[in-house]
Amino acid sequence: MTAEPSTGDAAAPAIIQVRDLGVGYAGVPLLEHLEFDVRRGEIFVILGGSGSGKSTLLKAMIGLLEPLSGSVLIDGEDMVTASGDARRAILRKIGVMYQSGALFGSMTLIENVRLPLEEYTDLAASEIDLIARMKLWLVGLGLFTGHLPSEISGGMQKRAAIARAMALDPMILFLDEPSAGLDPITSAELDALIVRLSRNLGVTFVVVTHELASIFAIADRVIMLDRRTKGIAAEGDPRKLRDESKDPWVHQFFNREPEPLPA
């Protein structure tokens, strides 16, 4: 199965608006004055070298890290200032797949996927069971529903984590390094799944990755973070950036060129 990049609608309204965002740890900024929009239904990829702040930015966007400044509007609501029910309502609209999978180790895969459905819907147990099983089939784990996370491989854990993130069919799915640790076939299938969900259901994806094959397979738009400037080095269609960007670092990144050796 080969994924074809989704055709994100350039005229679609923004579902995520990041304004003057500064993120970092212990008051030390890693990224500053970030401004970008994620459009409804597009697959938006956050790129950058190791240590550029990709995962930190993602944490701030999903409300796990309090930003140093600025705001993150999700479907018009500010994630930074929301609390209580308002925050719960925003979280209901998003699903997150963490880099490590973050499955609950004491629960089987199907119990992991069932959990959000049990907490957020009033469906009967058998109906929740079927939905959860279908999510696991969707990511190729239909024969492992009764396994514990410790009984399956790292790649399978990632797929199960995606199934859990999709349990409630959220409007936005945040995926942190979804392809890392997966074999090329599974990775390609995952890319195809992302594109299919985006096209068929209008799910918006925000993906942190530096897997070039995945980027070209799925991304409608990318931003490239640059740790030297603590900002965005480039933004746009990854194919255009690869072919047309004059920025030497962007060129180096997309063409997998190493740093030149010191003379």
Place this chain on the structure above:
Amino acid sequence: MTAADLAISDSPDGRRILSLSGRLDATTIRRVWAEARNAIAAAIGRPVVVDASKVDYCDGAGIALIVDLIAQRKPGDVQVANLAPRFETMLAQFDVREVERDQDPPPRRRGTVEELGAITAGVARDLYDQVAFIGESTAALGYALTHPASIRWRDVWRICERVGADALPIVALISFLLGVIIAFQSAVPMRRFGAEIFVADLIGLSMLRELAPLMTAILLAGRSGAAFAAEIGTMTVNQEVDALTTMGLDPVRFLVTPRIIAALLMTPLLTLFADLIGLAGGAITLASFSIPYVTFVHEVEGIVDYSDFMAGFVKSFVFAILIAGIGCLRGLQTTAGASAVGDAATRAVVSGIVLLVAVDGIFAVIYYVLDI
């Protein structure tokens, strides 16, 4: 966007028509789902058509509803009509017969006899592991003592600080309270017979021979034994122990030996400290019963001899090996999973305390036989 709805009708040719409409998602379909199932069950022997022409939106939960309706009958009996192509693509991803059935059911529950057998086998395996571990640790400890340069002394001092110095406040508190409580509880009834002076004998003998070594060891089992298990358990889960093994370094020598040496150095010292504080607690309490400190000391000196002191002191070395050994063993036995480290720490404390009490009993018998 409208909520999910269902209209049920029968066509002239006998087919039952279920017309779904509106938005089919996890929050809207509960009522529709139950009604649709009932409608299919009621149409016995007649073909069913699920008409989805008025469905505005259908997410994964909506697709699950349609899959479930198709699976209610044998293949071909329930037809889905007019589903929008974008939702049709989602439905086409599933083999209805496959997803409907649980392909990985939970394992069969064991019967009582089987369970009993499994528990017995588990206990036997654990005993075997403990014996093997004692052998490995003794060999590693023997090697370390004959080759002191091979010991990672920096680790030993670091662990000594955590096991010994950091435990001083809690050992002091518990020993002091133990001395106070025993003295007080005994002095009140003894006073009726004018025999409260003999409470000093009681405290002297019980603290030095039994209570100080045992209580110190139990405290350390809860504190340091659990810490060893958690620390080594985390290393096991993170494959740090595997890394040591593949580097050709023996995990027992590298991780266990420093901890046993540190426990061997610190437990007897803490026991001495507990002896002293426990006696002080007793002396202070008895002072309130008009027994001066000098009388207390004189009385204790008269009843407690060197063999009583050594009876407690020797035990503390054995307790040290048990606490450190069982903590490290449980850490190395840690399996995968988030709860594994917690389980290892719990098992270290439980096994440690059981072993301490059992070995203390064995010491009591030995001392009785040897008339110590």
